[in-house]
Amino acid sequence: MTRNESWKIGLLFSTSGVTSIIEQSQLNGALLAIDEINARGGIKGSPLEPVSYDPGSIVPRYGELAERLIIDDKVNVIFGCYMSSSRKEVLPVVERRNALFLYPTLYEGFEYSPNVIYGGACPNQNSVPLANYLMSAFGKRIFFVGSDYIYPYESNRVMRNVLRQGGGEVVGERYFDLHTCADGFDDVIKEIMEARPDAIFSTIVGQSCIEFYRSYHAAGGDGRVCPIASLTTNEGEINAIGARASVGHITAAPYFRSISSVANRRFLKAYERKFGSTIDVTSCCEAAYSQVHLFAAALEETGEMDTDCLREALLGASFDAPQGQIKIDPDNNHTYLQSRIATVNEDGEFVIDLKVRRAIKPDPYLVFPAIHDWSFHTQKVSVSGGRHA
Incomplete structure (x- = not known):
């Protein structure tokens, strides 16, 4: 990759349909983190470029669009999903294609995949x-x-x-x-x-x-x-x-x-500046924001979008998130959370x-x-x- 090329990542959050009230906030959190990373020069001089699709809260569409991101858009890192049923649609796609999927939502537990980084509470x-x-x-x-x-x-x-x-x-x-x-x-x-x-x-x-x-x-x-x-x-x-x-x-x-903390006040101020209000800021929004920053640090370390290299860099990685310090557990790909x-x-x-x-x-x-x-x-x-x- 030359310095002028961007690093493409996929965003798979619904901005329409029954779960859009949450997924729009997740998309906003991811976009804010991308803005912050690009404003400081991107990763090794190249910006992050989001490729975003709206599944419309229709469960099968998440898997179909994950396939499109990987095959047509040549993206192998995807952030997305709110409902577990939509995550289950994406899971076999990223495993089959050996892509990396960062899931910024609480869920029911009892799952592990080497291709998923779980960012929400279990x-x-x-x-x-x-x-x-x-x-x-x-x-x-x-x-x-x-x-x-x-x-x-x-x-x-x-x-x-x-x-x-x-x-x-x-x-x-x-x-x-x-x-x-x-x-x-x-x-x-x-x-x-x-x-x-x-x-x-x-x-x-x-x-x-x-x-x-x-x-x-x-x-x-x-x-x-x-x-x-x-x-x-x-x-x-x-x-x-x-x-x-x-x-x-x-x-x-x-x-x-x-939450009253310097990190959270900074996050909310930046969010309001970009989106006009903090009224829709949620824990899932904060998780998406934090996962993009964790990924960016891993990409800075590896300098390549190889799934196996990125996974190795992410496991054990930490970030001073708006909620407090979080860390990806190398034992199970889930996240230490407040x-x-x-x-x-x-x-x-x-x-x-x-x-x-x-x-x-x-x-x-x-x-x-x-x-x-x-x-x-x-x-x-x-x-x-x-x-x-």
Whole structure:
């Protein structure tokens, strides 16, 4: 490669369809990181050049477009996907073609591929702490609701096992099409009101997540009494749901926009300068941003786009991300991440209640799933407006 040639990378995030509210923020995070890298001279004097496609939130399209990126566009490094079902479409493509796929989304765990770098939280980094928190703060009777695809089923399987370790009980479990509208939740909300759980664990994603929270509020549900707890509901969705319907609800994630740190303030300022607002900044957006920077450092080290060389450089690599320092675990291609639990306040902003003292080693197969291990390494956060203030 001559110095004048660009380094092409693929971006596979939906800017239309039911998951676009999240994937647009992931695309923005990746584009911001690319801008920052190119502004300082690119990699060895050559810029990163994104080749971007919109799969339209249609699951088979992710695999088809991954194939196009590799074959037609001559790209062998791809960033993309939100839903696990879309990741499963891309996985055999990158394995068959020996391309590198960086996946910036929390997921259900129980997967490993030498062709994937997993940048989002796995169960021991979010499901275990959330289950522990719910049972200690609210009670042990939990109602499950989820979207009808791979991640919610697998996430609920993990959550059920974790709850049982702590003496918890699943009092109901329902799944819904990704296109479910507000009135489609009437029956399950009636069922929830009759069951009177201590909390609701939601893995509903996309636009239907917004409809579910609004419907729960309209039926008299109060997050300060019986919260909807989630691993996926983020700042962009809370903004769409509205503060009145969101107050008291809970999310566990490595990153929240409200983190007070120099790195996060720098990130948010740059994001607002590029996109006009930080209203849609999410943990998945931050993960995409961080993964592009990790990749750029690996490319700077190797000076070539060879998959095997890049993988070797990425394993063990670290980055001072907006959430705090993260590191790719050379044991399993997943990422050491921070872990936080936050509650939505009356202004519609997440207030962090608990956080870990250091990044958690990823354990995608829950080899050590003991529920109470997490609590020994956490600290309450006293912030005005927070549950523990």
